[in-house]
Amino acid sequence: MSPNNNSNKRKQNPKVKFNIYWLYGTIAAALFLLYFMDGNFNSFKKDVSWTEFQKVAQKGGITHITVYSSKLTAEGTLTDSAARKTFPNINTNNSSGVKNAASQSKAIIATEIPSTDKFEEAVAEWNKTGAFKGDVKYEKSGDISNFIWGFGPILLLVLFYFLLMRRMSGGGPGGGVFGVGKSKARLFDKNNDQKVTFADVAGLAEAKTEVAEIVDFLKNPNHYTELGGKIPKGALLVGPPGTGKTLLAKAVAGEADVPFFSMSGSDFVEMFVGVGASRVRDLFQQAKEKAPCIVFIDEIDAVGRARGRNANMGGNDERENTLNQLLTEMDGFGSNSGVIILAATNRADILDKALMRAGRFDRQIYVDLPELGDRKEIFLVHLRNVKIDGSVDIDLLARQTPGFSGADIANVCNEAALIAARHGKKAVQRQDFMDAVDRIVGGLEKRSKITTTEERRSIAYHEAGHATVSWHLQYAHPLIKVTIVPRGKALGAAWYLPEERQIEPKQAILDEICSLMAGRVAEELYLGFIDTGALNDLERATKMAYAMVTFYGMSDRLPNVSYYDSNDSYGFTKPYSETRAKVIDEEVQRIINEQYERAKQILVEHTKGHNELAELLLQREVIYTEDAERIFGPRQWTSRTEEILKANESETKADDNQDTKTDTGNATVSTEDTP
Numbered sequence: 001m002s003p004n005n006n007s008n009k010r011k012q013n014p015k016v017k018f019n020i021y022w023l024y025g026t027i028a029a030a031l032f033l034l035y036f037m038d039g040n041f042n043s044f045k046k047d048v049s050w051t052e053f054q055k056v057a058q059k060g061g062i063t064h065i066t067v068y069s070s071k072l073t074a075e076g077t078l079t080d081s082a083a084r085k086t087f088p089n090i091n092t093n094n095s096s097g098v099k100n101a102a103s104q105s106k107a108i109i110a111t112e113i114p115s116t117d118k119f120e121e122a123v124a125e126w127n128k129t130g131a132f133k134g135d136v137k138y139e140k141s142g143d144i145s146n147f148i149w150g151f152g153p154i155l156l157l158v159l160f161y162f163l164l165m166r167r168m169s170g171g172g173p174g175g176g177v178f179g180v181g182k183s184k185a186r187l188f189d190k191n192n193d194q195k196v197t198f199a200d201v202a203g204l205a206e207a208k209t210e211v212a213e214i215v216d217f218l219k220n221p222n223h224y225t226e227l228g229g230k231i232p233k234g235a236l237l238v239g240p241p242g243t244g245k246t247l248l249a250k251a252v253a254g255e256a257d258v259p260f261f262s263m264s265g266s267d268f269v270e271m272f273v274g275v276g277a278s279r280v281r282d283l284f285q286q287a288k289e290k291a292p293c294i295v296f297i298d299e300i301d302a303v304g305r306a307r308g309r310n311a312n313m314g315g316n317d318e319r320e321n322t323l324n325q326l327l328t329e330m331d332g333f334g335s336n337s338g339v340i341i342l343a344a345t346n347r348a349d350i351l352d353k354a355l356m357r358a359g360r361f362d363r364q365i366y367v368d369l370p371e372l373g374d375r376k377e378i379f380l381v382h383l384r385n386v387k388i389d390g391s392v393d394i395d396l397l398a399r400q401t402p403g404f405s406g407a408d409i410a411n412v413c414n415e416a417a418l419i420a421a422r423h424g425k426k427a428v429q430r431q432d433f434m435d436a437v438d439r440i441v442g443g444l445e446k447r448s449k450i451t452t453t454e455e456r457r458s459i460a461y462h463e464a465g466h467a468t469v470s471w472h473l474q475y476a477h478p479l480i481k482v483t484i485v486p487r488g489k490a491l492g493a494a495w496y497l498p499e500e501r502q503i504e505p506k507q508a509i510l511d512e513i514c515s516l517m518a519g520r521v522a523e524e525l526y527l528g529f530i531d532t533g534a535l536n537d538l539e540r541a542t543k544m545a546y547a548m549v550t551f552y553g554m555s556d557r558l559p560n561v562s563y564y565d566s567n568d569s570y571g572f573t574k575p576y577s578e579t580r581a582k583v584i585d586e587e588v589q590r591i592i593n594e595q596y597e598r599a600k601q602i603l604v605e606h607t608k609g610h611n612e613l614a615e616l617l618l619q620r621e622v623i624y625t626e627d628a629e630r631i632f633g634p635r636q637w638t639s640r641t642e643e644i645l646k647a648n649e650s651e652t653k654a655d656d657n658q659d660t661k662t663d664t665g666n667a668t669v670s671t672e673d674t675p
Contacts, residue, residue: 027156044087045075045108053111054122056082057132062109064134067119074119075110077134083107195254201247202381202406203374210365211235211248214340215256218292232362234330234341236300238348239367242407245344248367249296252342259293261286265302268322276303276322284329284339291338300343306352323352331359349566369405372398378406382413391430400437400480402498412436438495442487451491456618458523459484459492462533464614465522466494469602470515471628474637475499475508477515483622491533506554509544514595514602516541521599522610541595545588555587606632 048056053076056062061082067074078086087107113119126132198208217224217231224231237245253260261283268276287295297303307320330341343361345351355361370378375398383394401409415436420428451459463482470476477496484492501508520534548554551564563575574581603610609631616631617623629635 048109048111050111057126060131066137068139072113074113075108078107196250197254198251201251202377203370207365207367211252218256218258234361235363235365236361237344237365237367241346242405243367244406245367246298249342259290261295264298265300268303276318277325280325287339294340296342298344301345301347304351304355327354378409382410386413386417387427389427389429397433442493460614460617461522461526462519463492463494464610465518468606468610469518469599471632472602473511475511479625479628481624485621513541513544514599517596518599545591549584549587557587
């Protein structure tokens, strides 16, 4: 017999699993039937008065009588003729008469007797007259239902007790009350079908190298132990949300041929006292039994927050007890040989120092936002299943998504596919990706929002002011697109390509403040009034000016002084006097005023170009880099991102000419390392 036939038989004859609710239903149905059948499962029964019972007996309609002394009731079995009169429908479906029907089922009438003595006197009189010649039986119990209703509740309570104890001891689904201290970790092994490997993780070269070493140790431990080395006991993945920390842990599970326990930090926390510590003990006990293995705790900050920061008025803190047990299990007197801990968080600053020390988490692997080359690799991964045409430029997409995480890039690809499907296209085009980026960054277009002619003119001159000034500043971000179509909460927006610098020079911050002030300057110069549209620009410029003075020490009057506290221990007290606060405010105002005047000077010098750009924006609603280049000429300064792309292109062409294979990824990383 072939395997297919066996599988088909299993499908046709599936095993029926027992469900405890079937037992409940069976008991309820039995009680229901017993209540209505009253113990006589093959009879017709009718309750009558004592007078009517006597009349039937005096006419000879009763063959024998059963008396239940405990209930003072009597039941009389009727003759065929009496049964026909009492139950007219007893032979409705039988044309052969009552005799056949009565032989198949008994006809009974029941009554309450006044007393046993009076009943015996009545029976004696019936015997004298010859109306009743049958037997009289005396019984204590009326029917089986008396037994059920008398002892049934007790039996049900006993049954319910055993079922409850079984569920509480972990025998039922969910583990029950006594299973609440068990670990909720999911176990992945080499037989798992849904595997994620390092090939599915784009970018993160350094992070993959770190965790790959852990995987290699588990596969070949002798390669390290022969030289006296010890593998780190724990590795902490730290980085912003969406950068791929959990995905990297899944790749470790897919690459390692060892058991992999995965759970969230919040799974340890429970409303019952001591449950978190119990789950920690159970988790490490399971891990020791499966050693060598890997334990991954996602969002460990839920249980690893620094102790003592949130005093709870001397009460018991379940989270701190759980953390104490975790610290003991990770590096206590016990041995956890072969158990490696991986954890992920985006709040490493709030973790307890005892958790971060060597011996527990020996390594901290920082998973940063992807750079230009990494973003290109991430796009290539997420575009595997997306139908695109030749107009899609992946290099351009990587350039126009600075600061995007891996999750954001995945969202861009998905949003572009949805936009293309919405327009009935057979492939996703370049414009769909551009619209997806705009949708994610700026929000949904609101062309239905009503704006007056004066408002549109104010928005156009405001956005043109930003574009004009940024075009003529060295460190300002290069312009990509300007629009006056309302999008999200903004009435207009300008898209720039931020420089991916590791450090910011002072002049770069000043140029950024100058370009932010250009919108209000344009309103004052060319419209003769100012409005509330510059709120976001003023907020950002003020924050940057305060950062220059109080954090970076870039003020002329307060040089080389920083009031930045990485531990945030100042609380409600400022680390400077009121006199120094006045100086800080004066310096911030001076910086903003100087950049305001600088932006005004640039706009005055390029009034013609600004007005032409504003009118073109009013006419077309959207302008691009090509329009600004046509009006102002080529930009004098080349952005760092453009330099990187040109360097990569030149290296690629040189490699093609020499017909040699080189690692272009390493060349990209080495180029981006220079600030």
